[in-house]
Amino acid sequence: MARMGFFTDTSVCIGCKACEVACKEWNGVPDDGFDLLGSSYDNTGGLGASTWRHVAFIEQPAKANGDFRWLMESDVCKHCTHAACLDVCPTGSLFRTEFGSVVVQDDICNGCGYCVPACPFGVIDRRSGGTAVKNGGLAQKCTLCYDRLGAGMTPACAQTCPTESIQFGDIDELRARADARLRELHESGVAEAQLYGHDPDDGIGGAGAMFLLLDEPETYGLPPDPVVTTRDLPDMWKRAALAAVAMAAGVLGAFAGRRG
Amino acid sequence: MVPEAEFTSYYGRPILKASPWQDDIPAYLFLGGLAGGSALLGAGADLSRRPALRRASRLGALGAIGLSFAALVHDLGRPSRFVNMLRVAKPTSPMSVGTWILTAFGPCVGIAAAAEVPRLVPRPLRGLVRRAARPAGLAAAALGPAVASYTAVLIADTSTPTWHESYRELPFVFVGSAAAASGGFGMLLAPVAEAGPARRSAVGGALLELAASQRMETSAGLAAEPLHTGRAGALLRASQALTLAGAVGTLLGGRSRPLAAASGAALLAGSACTRFGIFHAGQESARDPKYTVVPQRERMAERGD
Ligand code: SF4
Numbered sequence: 001m002a003r004m005g006f007f008t009d010t011s012v013c014i015g016c017k018a019c020e021v022a023c024k025e026w027n028g029v030p031d032d033g034f035d036l037l038g039s040s041y042d043n044t045g046g047l048g049a050s051t052w053r054h055v056a057f058i059e060q061p062a063k064a065n066g067d068f069r070w071l072m073e074s075d076v077c078k079h080c081t082h083a084a085c086l087d088v089c090p091t092g093s094l095f096r097t098e099f100g101s102v103v104v105q106d107d108i109c110n111g112c113g114y115c116v117p118a119c120p121f122g123v124i125d126r127r128s129g130g131t132a133v134k135n136g137g138l139a140q141k142c143t144l145c146y147d148r149l150g151a152g153m154t155p156a157c158a159q160t161c162p163t164e165s166i167q168f169g170d171i172d173e174l175r176a177r178a179d180a181r182l183r184e185l186h187e188s189g190v191a192e193a194q195l196y197g198h199d200p201d202d203g204i205g206g207a208g209a210m211f212l213l214l215d216e217p218e219t220y221g222l223p224p225d226p227v228v229t230t231r232d233l234p235d236m237w238k239r240a241a242l243a244a245v246a247m248a249a250g251v252l253g254a255f256a257g258r259r260g
Numbered sequence: 261m262v263p264e265a266e267f268t269s270y271y272g273r274p275i276l277k278a279s280p281w282q283d284d285i286p287a288y289l290f291l292g293g294l295a296g297g298s299a300l301l302g303a304g305a306d307l308s309r310r311p312a313l314r315r316a317s318r319l320g321a322l323g324a325i326g327l328s329f330a331a332l333v334h335d336l337g338r339p340s341r342f343v344n345m346l347r348v349a350k351p352t353s354p355m356s357v358g359t360w361i362l363t364a365f366g367p368c369v370g371i372a373a374a375a376e377v378p379r380l381v382p383r384p385l386r387g388l389v390r391r392a393a394r395p396a397g398l399a400a401a402a403l404g405p406a407v408a409s410y411t412a413v414l415i416a417d418t419s420t421p422t423w424h425e426s427y428r429e430l431p432f433v434f435v436g437s438a439a440a441a442s443g444g445f446g447m448l449l450a451p452v453a454e455a456g457p458a459r460r461s462a463v464g465g466a467l468l469e470l471a472a473s474q475r476m477e478t479s480a481g482l483a484a485e486p487l488h489t490g491r492a493g494a495l496l497r498a499s500q501a502l503t504l505a506g507a508v509g510t511l512l513g514g515r516s517r518p519l520a521a522a523s524g525a526a527l528l529a530g531s532a533c534t535r536f537g538i539f540h541a542g543q544e545s546a547r548d549p550k551y552t553v554v555p556q557r558e559r560m561a562e563r564g565d
Contacts, residue, residue, distance in 0.1 A: 039271045046273060056270060087565035088417060090355035091341075092348040110344045111337015114355050117279040117418035117546060126280045126337050137337025218553045221270030225556035229417050229424055230352055236413045236427045243412070243431035250468070251300040251439055252401075254460035255308050 003100030007174040013165040015072035023053040026156035028037035049127035052142040053157050073220045076121045077142035079208030082228040085115035102142035111137040119154035120226035203227030269549040272392040278546035284335040286539035289411045290532045295324035296408030297442025303401035315376045316449035322373035365403040371396035373559045408438035422545035425483035431470035435529040439465025444527030447520045459514040466507035486541040495537030502530030
């Protein structure tokens with residue numbers, strides 16, 4: 001099975017939030033309240049247990065003509081090649097599907113919450129509300145519409161996107177498309193266009209959801225240089241083993257020598 | 261005064277998610293250390309024939325590990341599904357590794373402690389428990405240092421800047437803190453004539469903790485900042501004062517019963533403050549995008565992209 005994923009081209013996003021709505025509808029993601037956040041048209045805030053697509057809105061003074069420009073970006077789980085959430089999950093609830101995506105099995109997750117601080121993008125979260133809420137107390141995030149993929153369908157967000165800002169497909173093909181789009185934009189003078197998550201040599205081994213951005217990643221609330229925390233895990237175990245040996249030697253050594 | 265770092269963010273919102281963990285988790289970090297250290301002291305006391313220190317340490321280890329277990333289960337989003345932890349054994353998940361360590365450690369500690377209270381053991385089992393106590397206590401002692409040190413990996417293996425960036429020193433801070441706490445516990449409960457090893461181990465642990473914390477400050481870079489500010493800063497200042505006072509008190513007055521008890525209590529409190537302080541500093545570092553963006557940008561600049 002080829003690895004599937006998203007390429008989100010923010011240069012054609014119109015900020016309609018149809019992806020946010022389609023995602024909630026299809027996946028039965030519960031309402032998590034409404035707030036006026038005072039951040040342009042973004043009243044969603046960010047990705048979380050009950051927000052699996054999030055459209056960011058940024059109003060900026062344009063560099064070119066003294067006017068201002070909109071930046072809009074539909075964010076989603078990166079379905080990392082080296083996924084920290086999956087690595088640290090102690091129950092095996094998080095798993096890698098046959099499509100290369102990273103999915104939580106709701107009937108196995110026990111809500112330990114370890115995946116939440118592990119994710120370098122702040123994507124996955126534990127749903128609050130306890131058992132009164134659907135999947136309350138469990139880790140929740142984008143599934144790349146695992147159920148739809150199984151039936152040969154496109155994920156709900158990509159299906160509904162009216163401008164094809166969200167494109168779904170084979171990762172290698174999307175990467176080629178992203179490269180071509182970047183070249184096109186650079187040639188037409190949009191020098192600030194850059195790709196994000198497309199490089200298989202980055203700190204997460206490349207994302208299953210890549211982006212074309214018109215500003216630096218942090219402007220959109222994305223980490224500029226994410227690294228999977230488990231990259232350092234062998235080193236961590238070594239340091240912990242050293243410390244354990246030091247402790248055993250120290251405490252037992254305290255029994256040596258004269259009595260008293 | 262260090263100049264404020266310049267960085268861009270999305271409306272100042274966090275990039276990372278802070279762990280959803282409540283105070284159960286730092287309490288567990290403390291109790292796990294106390295249990296691990298006490299198991300070691302209990303076995304040492306058993307072999308060196310110090311019955312009062314043995315009894316205090318074995319019972320202390322059981323109490324601490326029992327409360328740890330309660331804290332861990334309580335913190336789950338679905339406590340009834342705790343057993344799902346036992347579906348898999350995953351070396352890439354420190355929580356999975358820790359669960360298996362605790363699964364082996366708990367019963368050993370339980371048997372060793374049961375031998376100290378034979379009246380509570382059903383009569384037909386008493387002989388068995390008495391004979392099994394020493395081997396079980398030794399097994400618990402073998403696992404104790406792992407119980408005390410793996411928790412450092414547990415929190416360091418995250419994207420939380422303060423925890424991850426201090427992964428090199430954190431295990432040493434934690435085992436030092438564990439030795440100080442368990443030594444302090446022994447001093448609090450055992451008579452001074454038997455508590456010599458508890459005193460030495462407590463002082464050694466306190467010094468290790470203080471030294472490793474110092475080093476952590478420099479190696480964590482910007483991510484060390486939350487260790488000094490707000491609630492975490494206050495907790496860690498208290499921890500330093502209590503640990504230092506406990507160590508000095510032990511050295512100067514460890515042979516006086518009241519002073520030994522006061523020093524032991526100070527060391528226990530210091531160890532708890534260390535864990536809560538480091539926990540809250542990490543939570544804070546995840547909530548402020550500065551600690552995500554600035555170090556990553558520096559890293560990129562060093563690489564030249
Ligand atoms: S972005 Fe976060 S939640 Fe998504 S796969 Fe990567 S680590 Fe897991």
